[in-house]
Amino acid sequence: YPAAYWTVSSQKDIKDFFDCRLQTWYIMAAASPKDVIILLDISGSMTGLRLEIGKKLIEFILDTLTDNDFFNILTFSNQVNYLLHNESDYIDTFIQAGKTNKQKFKKALESYKNTSQQARLTIPLTKVFKLFEKRNLVRSGCNKMIMIITDGHADDVDPIFKTYNPDKRIRVFSFKIGRDMTDPSEIKKLACDNNGEYYHVVTLTDINEHVYEYIPVLSRPMALAGVR
Numbered sequence: 001y002p003a004a005y006w007t008v009s010s011q012k013d014i015k016d017f018f019d020c021r022l023q024t025w026y027i028m029a030a031a032s033p034k035d036v037i038i039l040l041d042i043s044g045s046m047t048g049l050r051l052e053i054g055k056k057l058i059e060f061i062l063d064t065l066t067d068n069d070f071f072n073i074l075t076f077s078n079q080v081n082y083l084l085h086n087e088s089d090y091i092d093t094f095i096q097a098g099k100t101n102k103q104k105f106k107k108a109l110e111s112y113k114n115t116s117q118q119a120r121l122t123i124p125l126t127k128v129f130k131l132f133e134k135r136n137l138v139r140s141g142c143n144k145m146i147m148i149i150t151d152g153h154a155d156d157v158d159p160i161f162k163t164y165n166p167d168k169r170i171r172v173f174s175f176k177i178g179r180d181m182t183d184p185s186e187i188k189k190l191a192c193d194n195n196g197e198y199y200h201v202v203t204l205t206d207i208n209e210h211v212y213e214y215i216p217v218l219s220r221p222m223a224l225a226g227v228r
Contacts, residue, residue, distance in 0.1 A: 030215050035145065039125075057175060058109060059109065132164075172196040174188065175201050
């Protein structure tokens with residue numbers, strides 16, 4: 001990729017994992033800067049492999065962010081907390097996606113094991129939309145995104161979106177985790193109604209391709225603008 005052959009080391013123990021879709025020049029050319037809030041479901045049903053898939057998915061998402069992007073991660077069940085809730089500098093704000101900050105969040109994710117209660121999306125979504133409304137925060141000010149990682153249903157959140165996102169300026173991407181065949185229509189509708197997309201991640205091997213699929217969605221407004 002992109003359709004060009006090149007030579008790699010002949011040593012059998014060295015594998016070539018280079019993927020230019022992770023390179024800054026590729027991501028910045030495909031999509032303009034973005035403000036991203038990631039919501040991770042930590043309800044009781046997300047225990048075990050599902051939580052591990054969700055954590056690994058977030059790590060891949062962080063790898064697609066550049067220094068021009070800003071983000072934060074919240075966990076939710078029947079309550080909502082920032083992933084780094086013990087550090088005031090990482091609460092109620094957007095964090096620049098530099099290498100140090102991304103590593104800090106990845107380290108916190110590695111050790112995260114707690115799952116309990118039942119997931120409710122109304123509380124975290126309200127909190128996130130109010131965060132986007134704050135005008136005194138440093139951020140990119142360009143694309144706005146919410147990424148929801150869950151294995152469950154989306155409860156009645158239509159009133160929240162009608163109140164805080166009537167113009168659909170904030171895109172929603174939803175990732176359903178797990179192999180079970182529960183009806184995904186609610187969580188899928190949530191994304192499709194808000195200029196985003198829905199993805200079903202069953203195993204760890206599914207993560208690689210699904211993560212990168214959100215970038216072409218963000219590139220559509222740039223393509224439609226007709227500006228070289």
